[in-house]
Amino acid sequence: MVAPSSPVPNLAPQESAYTTALTQYDRAAQILGLSSGMYETLRKPRRELTVNFPVKMDNGEVRVFTGYRVHHNTARGPSKGGIRYAPTVDLDEVRALAMWMTWKCAIADLPFGGAKGGVVVDPKQLSLAELERLTRRYTTEITPLISPEGDIPAPDVGTNPQVMAWIMDTYSMHRGYSVPAIVTGKPINIGGSAGRFEATGRGVMFVVREAYRTFGWNFDNLSVVVQGFGNVGSIVAQTAYEMGCRVIAVSDIKGGIYNPNGIDIPRLRLFLREEHTLADFARISGVDVITNSELLELPCDILIPAAMENQITAANASRVRARVVAEGANGPTTPEADDILIERNVLVIPDILCNAGGVVVSYFEWVQSLQQLFWEESDVMQRLERVMVRSFRNVYSEALRMDIDLRTSALVLGIRRVVEATRVRGLYP
Numbered sequence: 263m264v265a266p267s268s269p270v271p272n273l274a275p276q277e278s279a280y281t282t283a284l285t286q287y288d289r290a291a292q293i294l295g296l297s298s299g300m301y302e303t304l305r306k307p308r309r310e311l312t313v314n315f316p317v318k319m320d321n322g323e324v325r326v327f328t329g330y331r332v333h334h335n336t337a338r339g340p341s342k343g344g345i346r347y348a349p350t351v352d353l354d355e356v357r358a359l360a361m362w363m364t365w366k367c368a369i370a371d372l373p374f375g376g377a378k379g380g381v382v383v384d385p386k387q388l389s390l391a392e393l394e395r396l397t398r399r400y401t402t403e404i405t406p407l408i409s410p411e412g413d414i415p416a417p418d419v420g421t422n423p424q425v426m427a428w429i430m431d432t433y434s435m436h437r438g439y440s441v442p443a444i445v446t447g448k449p450i451n452i453g454g455s456a457g458r459f460e461a462t463g464r465g466v467m468f469v470v471r472e473a474y475r476t477f478g479w480n481f482d483n484l485s486v487v488v489q490g491f492g493n494v495g496s497i498v499a500q501t502a503y504e505m506g507c508r509v510i511a512v513s514d515i516k517g518g519i520y521n522p523n524g525i526d527i528p529r530l531r532l533f534l535r536e537e538h539t540l541a542d543f544a545r546i547s548g549v550d551v552i553t554n555s556e557l558l559e560l561p562c563d564i565l566i567p568a569a570m571e572n573q574i575t576a577a578n579a580s581r582v583r584a585r586v587v588a589e590g591a592n593g594p595t596t597p598e599a600d601d602i603l604i605e606r607n608v609l610v611i612p613d614i615l616c617n618a619g620g621v622v623v624s625y626f627e628w629v630q631s632l633q634q635l636f637w638e639e640s641d642v643m644q645r646l647e648r649v650m651v652r653s654f655r656n657v658y659s660e661a662l663r664m665d666i667d668l669r670t671s672a673l674v675l676g677i678r679r680v681v682e683a684t685r686v687r688g689l690y691p
C-alpha cells in the first residue's frame with residue numbers, strides 16, 4: 263500500500279475537522295471518478311438544524327444555549343450519529359462528524375446514513391438537574407429531525423447513557439408512550455443493549471488484533487498508549503490489558519500518566535470511579551506524570567488517540583514513534599499528518615473503520631429495541647467481532663487491490679456503497 267499518487271488535490275491548510283473531512287472526501291472522490299452531480303451531492307450535508315434555546319439554571323437565571331443536528335446522508339437508511347456536549351462544538355465540527363458517520367456506517371455495511379448533533383456547553387460546569395433540563399429542551403428542539411425511523415442519536419463526547427435516557431424519556435413523553443428505539447447507548451434497564459457501552463473500545467482492539475494477524479505480526483506483550491480515558495479510551499485500555507498488552511500510558515484532558523512496565527488498568531478504573539484523578543493515581547502508585555503532547559510521542563507499538571480531533575498534525579507526526587496508530591477518536595489525524603505517517607511506514611487504521619464498534623452495537627440495540635427482544639452480551643460481542651473483522655478485511659483487500667493506504671481505501675469503499683445506493687434509488691422527482 264502506498265499513498266495515492268495522482269490524481270490527488272493539493273492539501274488545503276488544516277483549519278478544522280470539516281476541512282479534514284472534505285479533504286479526505288476529495289481524495290477518495292477523485293479516485294472513484296465521481297460525476298460532478300454525485301460529487302456535490304455527497305459532499306454537502308442533506309439537512310442542518312441550528313437551535314438556540316433557553317434553560318433555567320439552578321440559581322434562577324436563564325441561559326441560552328446553541329445546539330445543532332446535521333443529517334449528512336440518508337441514501338442507505340435512517341441517519342445515525344452521536345450527540346456531543348462540549349464548549350468547542352460548532353456547525354463545521356458537527357458537519358464533519360456527520361459525514362464520517364455516513365462513510366463509517368457504509369463500511370460496516372449497516373443500513374444507516376450519517377448524522378451528528380451537539381450542544382455548545384461544558385457539561386462539567388452544569389449540575390445534574392441543569393444538564394437534564396438542557397437535554398430535555400435540546401431534544402424537544404431537534405424533534406423535527408429525530409425519530410426511530412428517520413434519525414437515531416447516540417452518545418459521544420460529553421454525553422452518556424443517562425443523557426440518552428433523558429432523550430428517550432422526553433421523546434416518549436411527547437408521543438405518549440415509550441419509544442426506546444429513538445436513541446441507542448441508553449441504560450440496559452430501559453432497553454439498552456448489553457455490550458453497547460464497551461462496544462467502541464472493544465471494536466478498536468478487535469480491528470487492531472485482526473491487523474496484526476493479517477500482517478503476520480506478533481501480538482504478544484505489545485506496548486499501547488491511549489490518549490483520552492472516557493467512554494472509548496478507558497475500554498480500549500481495559501481490552502488491550504485483557505488481551506495481554508502492556509498499556510504504558512493513558513491521559514485525559516488534564517494530562518497523562520506513564521509507566522514503561524505497564525499500568526494496572528483495572529485498578530486505575532476502580533480508583534477513578536471514586537472521584538479521583540489520573541494525577542492522584544500517579545501519586546499513590548509512583549508512575550510518571552506526562553503531558554498529552556509527550557504522550558503522543560512515546561515509543562510504543564500501538565498509539566490509540568481516543569479523545570478529540572486534530573491531535574496528530576504536521577507539527578508532531580514526524581515525532582510519533584508508534585508502529586500502528588489506531589484511531590479510537592474521530593478525526594484525530596490531519597491529512598498532512600497522514601502523509602507524513604504513510605511516508606514513515608506507520609500503519610494508520612482510520613477512524614471510520616477502527617471506531618465503528620459503537621455504531622455497530624448501536625445498530626444491534628436499535629434492532630433489539632424495535633423488536634423488544636434482547637440478546638446476551640456474548641452474542642453481541644461475537645457479532646461485533648464478526649462485523650469488525652469483516653470490515654477490516656474488506657478495507658484491506660481494497661487497499662491491496664488499488665495500492666492505496668487504509669484510510670483512502672476505507673473512504674473509497676464507504677463512498678462507493680453510498681454512491682451505489684444513491685444511483686439505484688434514483689433522483690427524486
Ligand code: NAD
Binds near residue numbers: 419490514571
Ligand atoms: P468522553 O467524553 O467519554 O471521553 C473523552 C476523553 O478525552 C476524556 O478522558 C477527556 O478528558 C479527554 N479529552 C478531551 N479533550 C481532550 C484533549 N484536548 N486532549 C486530551 N484529552 C482530551 O468521549 P468518548 O465518547 O470517549 O469519545 C472520544 C472520541 O471517540 C471522540 O472523538 C468521539 O467522537 C469518538 N467516538 C466515540 C464513540 C462512542 O461510542 N462514545 C464512538 C465512536 C467514536
